[in-house]
Amino acid sequence: MEKHLIRPGRSAHTLIHLTCVSFWRFLRSCWRFSRSRRALLLAFACLLYLFCLELWISRGDHDRKLTEGRRWILERIPGSPSPTRSNVVYITLKSKRHKPAVLRATLRPKSRRKKVRNVENQNQDTTHHHGEETLRHAESRDSWRQVLHSIYKPGQLNDDNDGSSIRIYSQKSPPWFSQADIETMRFLSKCKISHVEVLEPENAPPALLFKSVSGFNQSSDRAGECDGRCGVIKRPEDMSEVFAFHLDRVLGLNRSLVAISRRFHALDGQLCPVTLYDPSVVPVPESRSGALRWSSYQTSLQYRCWQRGVPKPEWSCSSLHHHEWSKVTLFDFLLQNHQRLDRNCCGFRPRPQDSCVQLGYHRECSNVDNLKLSHIVHRKNDPRRLVYVNNKAFFDRDEENLDFKLLEGIKELPDVAVSVLRSQRLRQNLLQSLFVDEQFWENQGGRRGIEKLIDVIERRVRVLLRYINAHGINVVAMNS
Structure with a gap:
């Protein structure tokens, strides 16, 4: 058998000639096989050729589609070079979580951080x-x-x-x-x-x-x-x-x-x-046990103040009726307004710019007895009913960080409000109601901006309805 050695000085033509000679010898050796074995080898070679051809074609189509997709995205991203259409539609990449809506004109100005000198004590x-x-x-x-x-x-x-x-x-x-x-x-x-x-x-x-x-x-x-x-x-x-x-x-x-x-x-x-401005609105006087604190508030919920006649001195009751707390908790939960019942932000994770963190209230959550209620007011001529003031809504709080402490101790909710939440009429009614205020409607971007705010409320409504079913909250009539 001949041995062919490829020296460094040989040309590429000689290498190709040797390759062809080797391939011809391989074919001559295969031709000596039986007819069935030759047919099997030929079929295998055809299949191998078709597989390589399909792989090459599919890879070319994938690269072409990828190039066209990148070009389509670049044409629609704001600030991309030379958009080809006049009505460019910008796209945004959405995360898995729904980004809550932010009410316009509610952004707080950034406060400058001040350096605090180290003190030995x-x-x-x-x-x-x-x-x-x-x-x-x-x-x-x-x-x-x-x-x-x-x-x-x-x-x-x-x-x-x-x-x-x-x-x-x-x-x-x-x-x-x-x-x-x-x-x-x-x-x-x-x-x-x-x-x-x-x-x-x-x-x-x-x-x-x-x-x-x-x-x-x-x-x-x-x-x-x-x-x-x-x-x-x-x-x-x-x-x-x-x-x-x-x-x-x-x-x-x-x-x-x-x-x-x-x-x-x-x-x-x-x-x-x-x-x-209503001059008859005044703060609710302190209860018999002292200031309106979280512990006395929970005690008054337990004894259903003013629902069973005149309350006893040991019940820590204020002048407000028991049903008023059920109404205000439903209202504050949908708005996520913690400033009335949870001033210290103990039921959720506050942001560094929240007032409860800046004023140091959040550090007092370990002592439940010292948690005070705020903005608890009523009218002089109607001491049994609450008046809602400073009703700020927080639309930038997602469903994973809701303040469920507002619902703590609540066993009943008003049937009128819950029926509106269950009837799927909340969106329609809010759109009709907010349309009355033209300045607010236009400032929020018209119907599209208003619906973003309602989307946040509706997601909280679904959470509240699941909470009612899971905890067996009673829905009762609460007539004025």
Whole structure:
């Protein structure tokens, strides 16, 4: 047998010749096989050729489709070079979790972080750190306070109003609004403002109290007191109170003060929430056991205060009826408003910019007895009913971080509100209700923006209904 050696100096032609000779010898050896074995080898060679050809074609098609897909995406991404169409549709990559909607004009300004000097004494360091947090929160409120004191002249405000922004095109208003609600909304949206005062509540940001031309009682014994024709202008960040007012009326709770949105030229055209000022609304007095704390609140739920007649002194009851707590917990859970029953943010994971973290309330969650309730108010002439104030909604909290502490101790919920949640009419009713406030509707981006907010509420409704079924919550009639 010949042996062919390939020396480094040989050309490529000689290498090809040797390869062909070797392949010819392989074929001659295969030709000596039987006819059946030759047919089998030929079939195997054909199959191998077809497999390689298919693999090559499919890989070419995949590369072409991948190139076309990348080109299609690049043409639709904002800022990509040379889009070929005038009506480009931008795409967004969605995560597995639904991103909650954010109500416009509710973003808080970023606060500058201040460096805290190291202190040798640990107690002094803790006190100094707490003081820095309180100062930072005060500075966030000072921005709005400075606007109030710099723009408005003491005791007078000249604001040119373009007319009422409350629109009702049909002969009848939505059935959940009373005639007094419609009149109050129209008054707040178009009244002429004459006198202005700055209000600085203890547990709330500063606001602006305005009095209309006919808003003073001229009697000698009550001179200068608001006579029901006054309103409160709040920060643009509190715009969710308008949404909360409509949700309160749609659910049939009827406990919130009337709130509308109004644009003020003196505030550089900013849209601010305006609520009715009711001088008869006062804080609920302390119970027989002391201040309204979480422990006394749970005790009052256990004994159903004022539902079984006159409560006993050891029940730690306030002047509020037992059903009022059931109504406010349903309302606050849908809004995820923790500032009334969970001021310390103990039932969820708060953000660093939340007030409960900045003021140090969140560190007190281990001591349940010291947890205080806030914004618990009622009217002087109606001490059994709550009045919902400072109803801020948090739309940026997903379903995995809901505050279920608001529902703790609740065994009953109002049938009227739960029937609305179960009837699939919540979206339709909220759209019809919010359409009445033209300024709020347009500021949120029209129907598309409003529906994003309703999507968040509907997801929380499904969670609440599952909670009712899982914990055996009774749905009972709670007549006013």
